Amino acid sequence: MKIIAVIPARYASTRFPAKLMQDLGGKTVITRTYEAAVKTNLFDDVFVVTDSKLIYDEIISIGGKAIRSIKEHESGSDRIAEAVENLDVDIVVNVQGDEPFINKEPLAAVLEVFRNDTKQEIDLASLMREIKDWEIIENPNNVKVIVDQNGLALYFSRAVIPYPREKNAGVRYFQHIGIYAFRKKALLDFYKLPMKSLEASEKLEQLRYLEYGKKIKMVETTHVGIGIDTPEDLEKARKMI
Template identity: 80%
Template sequence: MKIIAVIPARYASTRFPAKLMQDLSGKPVILRTYEAAVATGLFDEVFVVTDSVIIYDAVTVSGGKAIMSMKEHESGSDRIAEAVEHLDVDVVVNVQGDEPFIDSEPLAKLIQVFKADTAQQVDLGSLMCQITAEVDINNPNVVKVVVDQNGFALYFSRSVIPYPREKNVGVRYFRHIGIYAFRKQALLDFYRLPMQSLEASEKLEQLRYLEFGKKIKMVETTHAGIGIDTPEDLDKARTIMSYKL
C-alpha cells in the first residue's frame, strides 16, 4: 500500500494574507510544515500542491517536492484530486499547510484505519476531538460531527448536533479536525461529483462525500493541532519553534 501526504497551499488568505510564506525561525511556514510531514516517517512521499509560483519555488529550491495546480478549485479535495489523478498511490493524507507542529500519532492512527480495512469499506478517514465548553459547542465556526456505533460519520454541521433536548443522557460532543486520509478513488469521485444542497448550505465539503454514500471513519484524538490563522498565532508559533530548535 503506497501512502503519500499532500499539503494544499494557497498563497491568498482572507484573514492572514501570505501566511504560508511568513518567516518561522528562518524558514517559511509552508516549508516547516513540509519538513515536519517528512520527518514523521509515515509517508512514502510528501508533496505540496499549490497555485502559487512563490510557494512552489520556496519548496523546490529547498529540495522539497511540489506540484503546481493547473485549475481554480473551490475546495482542498478538488485541488488534491487534480494533483494525484495520475500518481500511483493508494491512500492520500491531507496535511494542513498552516500547522507546522505535526503530531505523528493521530496521523498514524488514520493510516492504520486503511491498513486494517481489508474489506475496503472505508473511503475516508478523519479526526475528531471531544469538546465540552458550551462556547465551542454553540460556535458555528466549530464544525461538529456525530458518528454511529462503529465510528462512521453520520453528519457534520456548524449547528449543535445532537440538539440537547434531553440533558444528562451521556451525549458527547465532538469537534471535527479537518485532516483527512482518502482512498484515491474517493478523491477522484469527489472531483467529478456536483455539489449538493447540504454541502452548499453548510459550506462543508465533507458533506458531499456523505451525500453520495461515501463512508468516513472518524478517529478520536486529543490533539487539536496548532494552526496559524493570525499574526498572533504566528508569534506563538515562533515561540514554540524557539524551544524546538
C-alpha cells in the first residue's frame, strides 16, 4: 500500500495573505510544514501542490517535491485530486499547509484505519475530538460530526448536532479535526462529481462524500492542531519555535 502526503498550499489566503511564506524561526511556514511531514516517516512521498510560483520555487529550493496546479480550485480536495490523478498511489493524506507542528500519533492512527480495512470498504478516514465547552459546541466555525456505532460519519454540521432537546441523554459532542486520508478512487470521484445541496448550504466539502454514499471512518483523538490563520497565530508559533 503506497501512502503519500499532499500539502495544498494557496498563496492568497483570505484572512492572512501570503501566510505560508512568512518567516517562522528562519524558515518559511510552508517549509516548516513540509519538513515536519517528511520527518514523521509515515509517507512514501510528500508533495506540496500549489497555485503559486513563489511557493513552488521555495519547496524546490530546499530539495523538496512540489506540483503546480493547472486549474483554479474551490477546495483542497479538488487541488489534491488534480495533482495525484496520474500518480501511482493507494492512500493520499491531506496535510494542512498552515500547521507546521505536525503530530505523528494522530496521523498514524488515521492510516491504521486502511491497514485494518481488509475488505477496502472505507473511502476516507479523519479525526474528531470530544468537546464539552458550550461556547465551542455552538460556534459555527467549529464543525461538529456525529457517528454511528462503528465510528462511521453520519453527518457534519456547523450547527449543534445532535440538538440537545433531552439534556440528560448522555450525548457526547465531537469536533471534526480536518486531517483526511483518502483512497485515491474516492478522491478522484469527488473531483468529478458535482456539488450537491448539503455541501453548498454548509460549505463543508466532506458532505459531498456522504451525499454520494462514501464511507468516512472517524478516529477519536485528543490532539488539537496548531494552525496559523492570523498574524497573532504566527507570533505564537514564533514563540514556540
